Amino acid sequence: MSSPTNAAVLSEFEPTERGTPVGLPPYETRVPEPMNNYNLPSSPRLIAEKVQRLGEQFPTFANKSADDLEDLLRFEDLFQAHIDGLEQVQLMRTLEYELREENERLAEVNLSSEDELRKMRDSVAELQMFASSLTSRLYELVQEHLDLQKPYSPMLLLQRLRDEVKALDEQAETSARAFMAGDAPIESGECEDFVRTYKQLRLRYHSSEARCRLADAAYRSGSLSGVPLSLDR
Structure with a gap:
C-alpha cells in the first residue's frame, strides 16, 4: 500500500473515530527510538536465524508487509486491535480473568467464615488464659515438690x-x-x-x-x- 490506510481498507478492524492518523516523521527515521541505532548483522546466516525466530515467536508480525507494519504504527486502534488478537495476550487475559475470579471466590469464602473465625479466636484466647493459669499452678507444684524433697x-x-x-x-x-x-x-x-x-x-x-x-x-x-x-x- 503506497497511500495511507483508510477505514475501507481496514474494515475488518472497524476503527473508531479515535483511529485518526498519527503524524509520523519521514520513513527513514520512523523506527522506534530504542532501535534507531540497531544494525542488522552482516552475516546472512544470522539474519536468517533472526527471521526464523521472529516467525516462530511473533508470526503475526513476521507475516506482515512493511506497509502493514507502517499502518500498525500509524493507527492506534489498529495497533491495539492487533495486540488484543495475539494468542499470548488472550492467554494472559484469560489467566488474569481466572485469577480474579478465584480471588473473588476465596474472598467470599473468607468473608463467610469471618464469624466462625472470630469465635474460634475468642475460644483460643480463653484456652490460652486457662493454659497459662495451669502452667503457673504447675510451677508452684514443682517448687513445692522441690521444697519437700530438700530434707530428703x-x-x-x-x-x-x-x-x-x-x-x-x-x-x-x-x-x-x-x-x-x-x-x-x-x-x-x-x-x-x-x-x-x-x-x-x-x-x-x-x-x-x-x-x-x-x-x-x-x-x-x-x-x-x-x-x-x-x-x-
Missing part, C-alpha cells in the same frame, strides 16, 4: 546418718564411762544390764557405721539409690 536429698540423708552414727558412738562411750566411774559396788545384775545395753548400742553403732560407709561410697560413685540410710533397718 541424698546428701542431707547421708549427713543425718553420719550424725546419728556419731551420736550412737558417743552414747555408748558415755554409758561406759558412767558405769566405770561409779563409786558404789557393782552388783552382778547391774553388770549384766550394762553389758546388755552397751552391747546393743555398739551393735547399732557398727551396723549404722557400716551402712554409712556403703552409702558414702555409693554417693561418691553416683549410685546411692537402693542403699538403706535409715537406722531402723
Whole structure:
C-alpha cells in the first residue's frame, strides 16, 4: 500500500473515530527510538536465524508487509486491535480473568467464615488464659515438690546418718564411762544390764557405721539409690 490506510481498507478492524492518523516523521527515521541505532548483522546466516525466530515467536508480525507494519504504527486502534488478537495476550487475559475470579471466590469464602473465625479466636484466647493459669499452678507444684524433697536429698540423708552414727558412738562411750566411774559396788545384775545395753548400742553403732560407709561410697560413685540410710533397718 503506497497511500495511507483508510477505514475501507481496514474494515475488518472497524476503527473508531479515535483511529485518526498519527503524524509520523519521514520513513527513514520512523523506527522506534530504542532501535534507531540497531544494525542488522552482516552475516546472512544470522539474519536468517533472526527471521526464523521472529516467525516462530511473533508470526503475526513476521507475516506482515512493511506497509502493514507502517499502518500498525500509524493507527492506534489498529495497533491495539492487533495486540488484543495475539494468542499470548488472550492467554494472559484469560489467566488474569481466572485469577480474579478465584480471588473473588476465596474472598467470599473468607468473608463467610469471618464469624466462625472470630469465635474460634475468642475460644483460643480463653484456652490460652486457662493454659497459662495451669502452667503457673504447675510451677508452684514443682517448687513445692522441690521444697519437700530438700530434707530428703541424698546428701542431707547421708549427713543425718553420719550424725546419728556419731551420736550412737558417743552414747555408748558415755554409758561406759558412767558405769566405770561409779563409786558404789557393782552388783552382778547391774553388770549384766550394762553389758546388755552397751552391747546393743555398739551393735547399732557398727551396723549404722557400716551402712554409712556403703552409702558414702555409693554417693561418691553416683549410685546411692537402693542403699538403706535409715537406722531402723
